[in-house]
Amino acid sequence: MTAFGERLARVFDEQGRLCVGIDPHAHLLEAWGLPATADGVRSFGLTVVDAVAGRAGIVKPQVAFFERFGAAGYAALEEVLAAARAAGLLVIADAKRGDIGTSVTAYAEAWLSPGSPLEADAMTISPFLGVGSLADAMTLAQSAGKGLFVLAATSNPEAAAVQQAVVQSGPRAGQSVARAIIEDVDAINQQEAGAPYGSVGLVLGATVRLADYGIDVATAGERTPALPVLAPGFGHQGARVEDTRRVFGSLATGVIVSESRGLLGAGPKALAGAVERRTEEVRAAHG
Amino acid sequence: MTAFGERLARVFDEQGRLCVGIDPHAHLLEAWGLPATADGVRSFGLTVVDAVAGRAGIVKPQVAFFERFGAAGYAALEEVLAAARAAGLLVIADAKRGDIGTSVTAYAEAWLSPGSPLEADAMTISPFLGVGSLADAMTLAQSAGKGLFVLAATSNPEAAAVQQAVVQSGPRAGQSVARAIIEDVDAINQQEAGAPYGSVGLVLGATVRLADYGIDVATAGERTPALPVLAPGFGHQGARVEDTRRVFGSLATGVIVSESRGLLGAGPKALAGAVERRTEEVRAAHG
Numbered sequence: 001m002t003a004f005g006e007r008l009a010r011v012f013d014e015q016g017r018l019c020v021g022i023d024p025h026a027h028l029l030e031a032w033g034l035p036a037t038a039d040g041v042r043s044f045g046l047t048v049v050d051a052v053a054g055r056a057g058i059v060k061p062q063v064a065f066f067e068r069f070g071a072a073g074y075a076a077l078e079e080v081l082a083a084a085r086a087a088g089l090l091v092i093a094d095a096k097r098g099d100i101g102t103s104v105t106a107y108a109e110a111w112l113s114p115g116s117p118l119e120a121d122a123m124t125i126s127p128f129l130g131v132g133s134l135a136d137a138m139t140l141a142q143s144a145g146k147g148l149f150v151l152a153a154t155s156n157p158e159a160a161a162v163q164q165a166v167v168q169s170g171p172r173a174g175q176s177v178a179r180a181i182i183e184d185v186d187a188i189n190q191q192e193a194g195a196p197y198g199s200v201g202l203v204l205g206a207t208v209r210l211a212d213y214g215i216d217v218a219t220a221g222e223r224t225p226a227l228p229v230l231a232p233g234f235g236h237q238g239a240r241v242e243d244t245r246r247v248f249g250s251l252a253t254g255v256i257v258s259e260s261r262g263l264l265g266a267g268p269k270a271l272a273g274a275v276e277r278r279t280e281e282v283r284a285a286h287g
Numbered sequence: 288m289t290a291f292g293e294r295l296a297r298v299f300d301e302q303g304r305l306c307v308g309i310d311p312h313a314h315l316l317e318a319w320g321l322p323a324t325a326d327g328v329r330s331f332g333l334t335v336v337d338a339v340a341g342r343a344g345i346v347k348p349q350v351a352f353f354e355r356f357g358a359a360g361y362a363a364l365e366e367v368l369a370a371a372r373a374a375g376l377l378v379i380a381d382a383k384r385g386d387i388g389t390s391v392t393a394y395a396e397a398w399l400s401p402g403s404p405l406e407a408d409a410m411t412i413s414p415f416l417g418v419g420s421l422a423d424a425m426t427l428a429q430s431a432g433k434g435l436f437v438l439a440a441t442s443n444p445e446a447a448a449v450q451q452a453v454v455q456s457g458p459r460a461g462q463s464v465a466r467a468i469i470e471d472v473d474a475i476n477q478q479e480a481g482a483p484y485g486s487v488g489l490v491l492g493a494t495v496r497l498a499d500y501g502i503d504v505a506t507a508g509e510r511t512p513a514l515p516v517l518a519p520g521f522g523h524q525g526a527r528v529e530d531t532r533r534v535f536g537s538l539a540t541g542v543i544v545s546e547s548r549g550l551l552g553a554g555p556k557a558l559a560g561a562v563e564r565r566t567e568e569v570r571a572a573h574g
Contacts, residue, residue, distance in 0.1 A: 129449075
């Protein structure tokens with residue numbers, strides 16, 4: 001078994017840092033000439049996988065747009081996940097699940113267990129019930145060579161009230177919620193000495209000012225193993241990939257440049273070319 | 288269309304406040320003699336629905352235990368949801384979804400749109416991306432006569448760091464995250480003047496001390512419409528239903544007494560009797 005961090009390092013080296021979202025929302029389905037059905041999201045997802053394979057290394061299906069169609073939508077998602085993994089892409093299921101005890105374990109089993117019908121390489125997860133509530137999912141991920149991305153500082157403005165709130169007690173007292181999550185995740189990754197990246201990463205929006213969360217970007221990322229950072233907010237949402245080091249500082253080491261609508265808006269025929277160009281732009285900007 | 292709050296009031300009057308969890312986790316499947324497959328969770332769910340129908344008014348399927356089996360698990364869940372609704376039960380999908388923009392709308396469409404394959408009467412939702420991020424889901428719920436239960440103060444101890452953290456800016460500055468969520472939800476329900484309960488409620492664990500979140504139970508629930516409160520933590524987890532008014536104070540008006548393992552542990556044959564007795568105990572204790 002290869003640890004998630006080693007697989008991520010290989011993807012960065014060989015295929016770059018661009019992650020293409022698979023977001024078949026209503027407007028895009030219409031623009032692509034696809035029906036708003038399970039068949040439509042299947043076709044959309046498989047088209048994106050074809051366009052990305054060989055041109056970028058990572059895809060991120062947004063689970064909500066498949067769940068909308070119930071079991072049939074999940075059957076479509078199973079096909080898209082399998083096609084992406086068969087094409088050698090690293091797949092991050094954007095599920096933002098979160099729960100406690102046997103429930104969070106069941107979510108991790110759904111997305112991260114080898115052989116599961118919804119098997120992906122990593123998933124996004126929500127810490128509203130505490131990073132500690134995710135412990136069993138983290139253990140499962142580490143033991144299966146899979147990854148987790150914990151929401152920390154997201155790019156939507158409504159999130160600041162929760163994510164910038166200040167912890168009142170315990171070892172993280174005085175830190176913002178987002179900063180406390182980074183420290184908790186780093187502590188978990190310490191179990192993987194020698195790995196280039198940890199199995200557990202963060203979701204940090206590229207449009208946020210990390211200083212507003214009490215996070216010093218000059219030093220926040222000086223960790224071993226390095227922290228994987230799934231960073232939406234580039235392209236369509238306004239952040240420039242040229243600014244990655246200014247925005248993320250020492251956290252830039254682990255940044256995955258996640259883009260969805262800016263690329264998907266090119267349409268099914270032009271998508272492959274758009275991905276190819278963007279991969280080169282990201283490589284030129286980030287190194 | 289009947290608003291969710293009116294349907295909830297009718298359930299409280301006619302069938303009581305007990306909500307029975309549908310939690311087919313691995314240990315319970317084994318104890319019930321069922322396989323750990325999609326067929327197993329289907330059989331488990333349909334058995335619970337049969338046992339509850341006519342004996343209590345509300346069921347709460349834990350989505351994670353169905354998702355574990357991918358599309359086949361969702362097909363099973365569709366059957367369980369349809370059977371529960373056909374039996375006249377109010378169904379709260381315990382999904383704890385949370386996202387932004389078109390993604391959170393897609394989750395709301397999945398669970399709350401009339402005619403959706405996963406149609407329930409209400410769902411649980413996570414505010415880690417800010418209560419504001421859930422606005423479109425709330426609008427959809429209100430317009431479809433459906434309900435939402437926003438996680439606020441959950442019963443697991445790891446959650447305190449996030450949920451007791453103090454908001455730093457904006458109109459809720461100085462309040463705990465959980466308290467700010469209560470105020471935000473109340474503000475949204477103000478749009479439904481005259482309803483006995485709002486369409487948007489809260490998840491508040493029965494084992495938490497609300498004072499630790501800066502919530503004064505004497506006055507927190509003096510709202511019109513009243514706040515629905517989905518309250519796990521009774522029974523197996525230690526809270527006593529006799530203590531509902533002491534724990535929740537003025538919020539007790541909207542409390543749904545949610546129990547899962549304590550009842551499900553009775554096994555498939557004894558479950559109906561256990562639910563019937565518990566409904567009476569809850570009625571006697573709560574009035």
